[in-house]
Amino acid sequence: MIEIERLTKRYGATTAVDRLSFTVRPGAVTGFLGPNGAGKSTTLRMILGLDSPTAGRATVDGVPFAGRPRGLRHVGALLDAGDVHGGRSARAHLAALARSNRIPLGRVDEVLAEVGLGKAAGRRIGGYSLGMKQRLGIAGALLGDPPVLLFDEPLNGLDPEGVLWVRGLFRRLADEGRTVFVSSHMMAEMEHTADRLVVIGRGRLIADESLAEFSARNAETSVAVRTPELAALAGVLRGEGAEVDVTDEQFGIVTGLPADRIGELALRHGLVLHELATRTSSLEAAFMSLTADSVEYLAGDAR
Amino acid sequence: MSTLSVRTTAEPAPRFTDLLAAEWIKLRSLRSTYWVLALASLVAIGVNLNAVHADLTYIDHPPHRMPGMPPYRYDAMWHSLGSISCDLMAIAAGSLGAITVFGEYTTGLIRTTFAAVPDRRGVIGAKVLLIGGITTLAGVVVSTVSFFSCNAMLASRHVGLSITNPVSQRAVLGYALIVPVCALVGMALGALLRHATASIVSLVVLMFIAPLMFGGDRYRWLHEIGSHLPLAPVDRLTYNPDSNTTLSEWAPSVLDSWITMGVWAAVSVAATVLVVRRRDA
Numbered sequence: 001m002i003e004i005e006r007l008t009k010r011y012g013a014t015t016a017v018d019r020l021s022f023t024v025r026p027g028a029v030t031g032f033l034g035p036n037g038a039g040k041s042t043t044l045r046m047i048l049g050l051d052s053p054t055a056g057r058a059t060v061d062g063v064p065f066a067g068r069p070r071g072l073r074h075v076g077a078l079l080d081a082g083d084v085h086g087g088r089s090a091r092a093h094l095a096a097l098a099r100s101n102r103i104p105l106g107r108v109d110e111v112l113a114e115v116g117l118g119k120a121a122g123r124r125i126g127g128y129s130l131g132m133k134q135r136l137g138i139a140g141a142l143l144g145d146p147p148v149l150l151f152d153e154p155l156n157g158l159d160p161e162g163v164l165w166v167r168g169l170f171r172r173l174a175d176e177g178r179t180v181f182v183s184s185h186m187m188a189e190m191e192h193t194a195d196r197l198v199v200i201g202r203g204r205l206i207a208d209e210s211l212a213e214f215s216a217r218n219a220e221t222s223v224a225v226r227t228p229e230l231a232a233l234a235g236v237l238r239g240e241g242a243e244v245d246v247t248d249e250q251f252g253i254v255t256g257l258p259a260d261r262i263g264e265l266a267l268r269h270g271l272v273l274h275e276l277a278t279r280t281s282s283l284e285a286a287f288m289s290l291t292a293d294s295v296e297y298l299a300g301d302a303r
Numbered sequence: 304m305s306t307l308s309v310r311t312t313a314e315p316a317p318r319f320t321d322l323l324a325a326e327w328i329k330l331r332s333l334r335s336t337y338w339v340l341a342l343a344s345l346v347a348i349g350v351n352l353n354a355v356h357a358d359l360t361y362i363d364h365p366p367h368r369m370p371g372m373p374p375y376r377y378d379a380m381w382h383s384l385g386s387i388s389c390d391l392m393a394i395a396a397g398s399l400g401a402i403t404v405f406g407e408y409t410t411g412l413i414r415t416t417f418a419a420v421p422d423r424r425g426v427i428g429a430k431v432l433l434i435g436g437i438t439t440l441a442g443v444v445v446s447t448v449s450f451f452s453c454n455a456m457l458a459s460r461h462v463g464l465s466i467t468n469p470v471s472q473r474a475v476l477g478y479a480l481i482v483p484v485c486a487l488v489g490m491a492l493g494a495l496l497r498h499a500t501a502s503i504v505s506l507v508v509l510m511f512i513a514p515l516m517f518g519g520d521r522y523r524w525l526h527e528i529g530s531h532l533p534l535a536p537v538d539r540l541t542y543n544p545d546s547n548t549t550l551s552e553w554a555p556s557v558l559d560s561w562i563t564m565g566v567w568a569a570v571s572v573a574a575t576v577l578v579v580r581r582r583d584a
Contacts, residue, residue: 048418051583061311069317069422077418083411085333092332097419100325100426102315140415147311 001026001179002047002148006056009042009203016042018203019056024181024196026147029174031194031211032183035291039203040183041079044152048077060148072101072144078137079152086126090117090136093125098143111139116165130157138166148179155189167193187287201291218286223254223262226275233271240265250274322420322429330433336402337437343395344441347388351449355382355456362460373547377462380471380543383453384446384478389537392445393485393510396438400489401502403434404575408497417584427494427579431572434490435483442482446475470543473557477540477564481533484568485510488533491571494578510534526553533567536560 002024009017017039024030034040045051047058049066057064060075068074084093094108112121115135120128125136134157141149151170155163170193174180184190190197190211197214199207207214227233230252234244242256254262259278266273330337358377365375407413420426450466457463464471488509493502510533517529529535530553539560542550555563 045414045583048414049421050414050417066421069425070314070419071421072419073311073314075418079414079418080411083413083415085329085406085410085412087335088329088332092328096325096328096332097415099328100322100416100420102318102321140419 001061002181003059003062004043004047004056005058007043007046007053007058008055009039009046009051010054016203017046017053020200020203020205021056022198022205022208024179024198026179027174027177028195029170029180029182029193030196030198031190032181032198032200033187033190033287034183034185034200034206036185038185038200038291040185040200041152042203043200044077044079044150044181044183047150048075048079050079070101072097072103072146074144074146075148075150076141076144076146077150078134078141078154079150081130081133081137081157084125084133084136086124088125089122090125090128090139091121093136094140094143097140101144103143107143111142114142115139131159131162134158135162138169146178149173149181151180151182153183153185155184155186163189187282187284191283199287199290206290215283215286218283218290220255220280220286221258222279223257223259224251224275224277224279225254225262225273226251227266227271227273229271232269233266236265236269236271237262253279317422317425319425319429322422322425323433325420326426326429326433330403330437333406336399336406339395340399340438340441343391344445347391347445348448348452350388350391351383351385351445352452352456354385354387355379355453358382359456359460362457362462376545376547377457377460378543378546378548379454379457379462379464380474380541381546381548383450383457383464384474384541385449386538388445388449389478389481389534390511392442392482393534394507396441396482396486397489397492397506397510398503399438400434400486401493401506402489402499403430404490404493404579405497405499405502406493408493409499413584423580424576427576431487431490431575434486438483438486439479442479445482446479449478450475464543470545474541474543477537477560480564481537484533484564484571487568487571487575491574494575520551523553526551530555530559531563536564 004022007020046053098108112118115138117135170180196210237244242254245253454463492505496502513532517525
């Protein structure tokens, strides 16, 4: 379990993370979403004690992570696949990590095989593709068999097979009862991976709920109508409490009434319909409009 | 959603030796770094041996004595523990020290390291001990091999020095220990600057350029600064009183030189540990 309480990080006049509070629970994959520069990586670094917060606190299983003498058995983390020395082999890199935490060296080959790097283990990391480095980073996170796992943009650079594998891995880790916290700036990635979402923008919390709640609340349904008698239909629909966004003479977007009700009302008033289509905005669009709002709100607020 | 919870697998007590072993794996798995030290050591010994070997001819055919000058005396200390080799070892050890620290920061590896071992003092302590240890070993090898081989060559000309002489012991020890001191200074610069070029340039300035600026016989305070720079103690500690060379009237005492070396080492370690612990990784 990861608990964040009023966590704040300022760099001079810039506030990267602003009084952020949320809890990441075990047994689920929690997506950590926000546009670039929202403060996701800074938050993850503060959870790991790499950066010290300006205010507030972050604990993992009730304890600030920085206070632990050794970390790999408590938290497995992949922050940036590039956080390695290109001159070492994958095996040497993991061997040093394992040794520092008194993890048997046999575990190194185990995790390398698990992420599919068994054959490349002896090669210099500098020659790896981004996808291979991501796999190496995941191997490092798995070394200590930890109850809490953090991944910062783990899908970057992975091929489609790799993406499917990572999703399966996260699901399995969560089903085993672990806390899995995965950041991303792409809603589409999280839609198929996460059970819960923590959404931030400009360092502030925007949403903290299950994926189902998020989509019920944010994925808006609208109905597109095309009719030569739009003005008349719009009057009828507004009378029923709907909102009609008139795009041109014959085309409008209706929100607040389902398509079947609109069809019935048109029939009752003898209005011709050429087109009637339900549209569901994607979670990606919902995410974008949510975070865009937060940016606008903050820009006005800060002044 | 599963309600089952995963317990942390039984964690063995943390040991400093594990961190030392991990640093050893890191050092061993980057060939370029330790090769620098091994190669520098070989070249340093070679330079000293070659210098003394070339001198044998001059010893056999000493220059004519100038009127009013003392008789020519060959300084076996000055030639067997030469300053070229000392400078070479200083820059090799200093670079190795700096690389082991800034190498982790510039690659970003430091974040992986500290995520695995949040005990930063332990990590940096292990680095200091390991780098200090292997550079001490290199210094001792270069110093003793140079001293014994050179003076064995000179023994046939009856100008060699014996290790039983306390001045020889002091010189061999000082010539060896300056190597780890330089490595620690390099680590501190690497930790403070976290930048490859900046670390190496400042190392060169501190060891080789600054002595040129803080010398001369005009102002004592300038001279005093110069005799407390990192490499300055070696000159005093390898000084042979039984030679034609005379010390400057402001030359530091032997004890002063030992203290200078000790202070550079201690301040470097303290600065390294402090900045690594305090700053965001």
